[in-house]
Amino acid sequence: MDKSFFKRKGIDVAPELLGKYLIRKLPNGKIIRSIITEVEVYDGEEDLASHASKGKTSRNEVMYxxxxxxxxYLVYGMWCMLNIVTGEKDYPSAILIRSTKDIEGPGRLTRDLKIDKTFxxxxxxxxxxLWIEDGERVKYTRTPRIGVDYSGKWALKKNRFVIKNPPDK
DNA sequence: GGAGTGATGACA
DNA sequence: GTCATCACTCCA
Structure with missing residues (x-):
């Protein structure tokens, strides 16, 4: 995957991630490949649903x-969320990978792939x-994001991208 | 529907 | 130092 791919705006990168392969090589050498089916975009400090809405902190500085x-990062004391940082330096944006074809749910994803804060x-x-490989280009739909009701109008923004008719493995 | 979980950020 | 908050999953 070309580095410039991720330097674009998250809103442009997100739909192209769908249908691509998320690949994880476990410590024991086993390789897991799974098609990305669901992502969410968090873009800019003005996005109240984003960690970056409160400015740069020790947790979210990676987004910059x-x-x-x-x-x-860790939420609810037990689950790690997996995001890809996008955009230029000093601009806080990231794409949350919520699900793949085999593993539904962001918390399960990181549990099953043994992803933790060391990444x-x-x-x-x-x-x-842990990397991404090209897959098929797919159709997708946009819906409001999950679990961000507190963020007012930003909760309604259709920044969640879900694959349509996921291809069979 | 409700509990559990602990890092994080805000405030003092 | 304290306290409330939270991009979730599991089991009823």
Whole structure:
């Protein structure tokens, strides 16, 4: 995956991630490939649903980096969320990977792929044992994001991209 | 529908 | 230091 792919706006990158393969190489050498089926875009400080809405902090500073690295953080005390940072440096935006074809749900995804905070800030690539490979171009639909009701009008923004008719493996 | 869980950020 | 909050999943 070309680095410039992730330097574009999250809203442009997100639909193209659908249908691509998320690939995880486990410590024991086993490789898991799964098609990305559901993502959400968090874009800019004005997005109240984004961690970046409160400005730069020690947790979200990774979002301000240049696109092409992972942003992993803990929610609800037990689940890690997997995001890809997008956009230029100093612009906070990221895409949350919510589901793949085999694993539905962002918390389950990271549990099953054994992804934890050690991936935070790592580059998307084989060197970090977690990367993306080209897949098929697919149709998708846009819906409001999940679990962000507190963010007022931003909760209604259709920044969630879901694959339509996922191809068979 | 409701509990559990712990890092994080806000405030003092 | 305290306290409330939270991009979730599981089991009723």
């Amino acid at each position: 980096e240049e696109g092409g690295i992972w942003y992993v 935070n800030r790592k580059k998307v690539g084989k060197n970090s044992n």
